[in-house]
Amino acid sequence: QVQLVESGGGLVQAGGSLRLSCLASGRTFRDYVMGWFRQAPGKEREFVAATRWSFGTTSYGDSVKGRFTISRDTAKNTVYLQMNSLKPEDTAVYYCAAGSRGVSLRYSDYGYWGQGTQVTVSS
Numbered sequence: 001q002v003q004l005v006e007s008g009g010g011l012v013q014a015g016g017s018l019r020l021s022c023l024a025s026g027r028t029f030r031d032y033v034m035g036w037f038r039q040a041p042g043k044e045r046e047f048v049a050a051t052r053w054s055f056g057t058t059s060y061g062d063s064v065k066g067r068f069t070i071s072r073d074t075a076k077n078t079v080y081l082q083m084n085s086l087k088p089e090d091t092a093v094y095y096c097a098a099g100s101r102g103v104s105l106r107y108s109d110y111g112y113w114g115q116g117t118q119v120t121v122s123s
Contacts, residue, residue, distance in 0.1 A: 002026035002112045004096045009117030012086055016121070020081040022096030022114060029053045033099050034072060034079040037107055038092035038119075047105040048094070049081060059103045064090075086121045094119050 008020040022034070035050035047061045049070035058070050069082040079096060094117050099110035 002098070004098060004112055004114035006094065006096045006114045006117040009094060009119045011120045011122065014086060014088055014121055014123050016086050017082070017084045018086065018119060020083070020094055020096075020117060020119075022079040022081075024077045024079065024096075024098065029077070029098060031100060033101075033103050033110075034070075035097045035099065035104075035110055036070060036079075036081045036094060037097055037110075038090075038094045039116075040092040043092075045095070045107045046092075047107070050103050051079065052103065057103070059105075061105070083119070086119075088121045088123045090119060091121050092119060093117065 003025045005023045012018050032053050033050050036048040037045050038048050039045040049060045051058045051070045067085045072079045096114040097110035098112040101109045
């Protein structure tokens with residue numbers, strides 16, 4: 001049974017940093033793309049970042065480029081999202097996802113999802 005478990009969310013002041021973690025289990029993710037999405041109240045789920053599990057190539061949403069960094073530790077089966085220079089508009093529930101259709105900005109291309117972790121950025 002595939003499980004993606006996020007952690008590391010919380011409350012931070014604008015300009016601060018947080019690191020989210022996603023522990024993946026239940027299958028080999030060698031051929032998968034691991035992604036981070038976020039969803040704020042009343043808004044659609046938004047692509048944040050993605051990385052290929054095997055090669056580590058990355059892709060970012062325009063709103064987070066230069067501030068967020070996605071990485072993975074294959075030995076620990078964990079994907080990270082380092083978030084710097086946080087802004088109040090980054091406030092959302094952040095979800096870890098895994099997909100086998102290549103790097104995609106569409107949440108429908110990811111078949112596995114975690115339960116989400118709340119990130120709140122105060123001004």
